[in-house]
Amino acid sequence: MEPIEKTLAAEAPREMDNLIPAEDSTTGSDPMVAPSTDRPRILVVANQKGGVGKTTTAINLGTALAAVGERVLVVDLDPQGNASTGLGIGRNERKVSAYDVLIGAALIEDAIVPTKVPGLDIVPSTMDLLGAELELASVQRRSHRLRDALSRMPRNGRKRETSESEEKMTERAYSYLLIDCPPSLNLLTINAMTAADAILVPLQCEFFALEGLSQLLRTVERVKTSLNPRLDIQGIVLTMFDQRNKLSDQVASDVRSYLGDKVYRTVIPRNVRISEAPSYGKPALVYDHRCAGSKAYMKLAAEMIQRERRLRQTAA
Numbered sequence: 639m640e641p642i643e644k645t646l647a648a649e650a651p652r653e654m655d656n657l658i659p660a661e662d663s664t665t666g667s668d669p670m671v672a673p674s675t676d677r678p679r680i681l682v683v684a685n686q687k688g689g690v691g692k693t694t695t696a697i698n699l700g701t702a703l704a705a706v707g708e709r710v711l712v713v714d715l716d717p718q719g720n721a722s723t724g725l726g727i728g729r730n731e732r733k734v735s736a737y738d739v740l741i742g743a744a745l746i747e748d749a750i751v752p753t754k755v756p757g758l759d760i761v762p763s764t765m766d767l768l769g770a771e772l773e774l775a776s777v778q779r780r781s782h783r784l785r786d787a788l789s790r791m792p793r794n795g796r797k798r799e800t801s802e803s804e805e806k807m808t809e810r811a812y813s814y815l816l817i818d819c820p821p822s823l824n825l826l827t828i829n830a831m832t833a834a835d836a837i838l839v840p841l842q843c844e845f846f847a848l849e850g851l852s853q854l855l856r857t858v859e860r861v862k863t864s865l866n867p868r869l870d871i872q873g874i875v876l877t878m879f880d881q882r883n884k885l886s887d888q889v890a891s892d893v894r895s896y897l898g899d900k901v902y903r904t905v906i907p908r909n910v911r912i913s914e915a916p917s918y919g920k921p922a923l924v925y926d927h928r929c930a931g932s933k934a935y936m937k938l939a940a941e942m943i944q945r946e947r948r949l950r951q952t953a954a
């Protein structure tokens with residue numbers, strides 16, 4: 639296997655220059671730059687590699703957070719709509735979607751659909767999102783569309799202004815937003831990174847998982863310098879870990895030696911119950927809360943909350 643440093647050094651974010659136009663750069667007066675306890679914490683689950691566990695992580699981490707009393711909103715920003723399907727939201731329940739919010743045809747509060755998990759809601763996705771990139775190409779602040787839409791959300795338990803619309807938002811105040819991204823570093827993912835406080839990267843324990851990690855991390859740096867200075871790395875979660883496979887161990891130790899404590903101690907095992915759950919429109923944690931995968935996602939939520947506390951203290 640190539641050492642991870644070599645893999646990382648070999649890549650460069652070539653398409654980024656097209657994605658981040660100069661006029662989109664964050665201005666000093668942006669109210670979302672300062673850390674605030676009045677807003678929910680916004681976490682983006684991203685990795686341009688397909689099938690690494692982004693959606694599974696968004697769904698089950700969201701469920702685990704809701705299970706410990708947090709109010710959580712999942713934003714499905716992937717045209718595939720797997721987070722919406724996996725949380726049991728049928729096509730006919732997606733009347734207003736993330737697409738409408740992005741193009742400015744609807745307010746975020748009108749796109750929210752409750753799931754069967756108490757405390758967990760979702761902004762569903764539709765295939766319309768496929769066209770969003772093209773439609774937003776000539777729009778001003780195209781990288782900030784989601785951030786601007788989310789900027790009106792108050793944090794759970796806190797009241798803000800009292801207009802009718804604000805009342806509606808306060809009823810639906812969240813402590814965490816989890817944005818599920820498509821497997822691409824496209825304008826949708828850039829919008830998510832621009833809106834987020836921190837990124838959570840699922841990394842599948844297989845050799846090719848390491849390819850592309852440097853591009854992702856460089857993209858994070860680029861977004862940080864030009865669009866969203868507060869973007870942090872919440873952590874990297876190793877997914878689909880297979881105890882019987884030596885490569886899983888090798889990948890895990892390579893990633894840990896390169897990224898140190900950015901990698902969560904919790905590892906998500908490969909677990910058949912996790913892969914079965916979406917076809918029932920249920921999170922694994924609801925489908926079988928005792929399986930190894932569900933237990934791992936509960937542990938991940940606990941670890942993540944701990945990190946959140948630390949990140950907030952540092953930011954304060």
Ligand SMILES: Nc1ncnc2c1ncn2[C@@H]1O[C@H](COP(=O)(O)OP(=O)(O)OP(=O)(O)O)[C@@H](O)[C@H]1O
Nearest residue numbers: 688689690691692693694821878907908909912913
């Ligand atoms: N820990 C796990 N054990 C077994 N199967 C898993 C696990 N995590 C995810 N899967 C399965 O692997 C597949 C890919 O997972 P998932 O959809 O979460 O990845 P993704 O990164 O969101 O994919 P995409 O890039 O297409 O959006 C799914 O079929 C899912 O059920």
Ligand SMILES: [Mg+2]
Nearest residue numbers: 692693716720
């Ligand atoms: Mg997905």
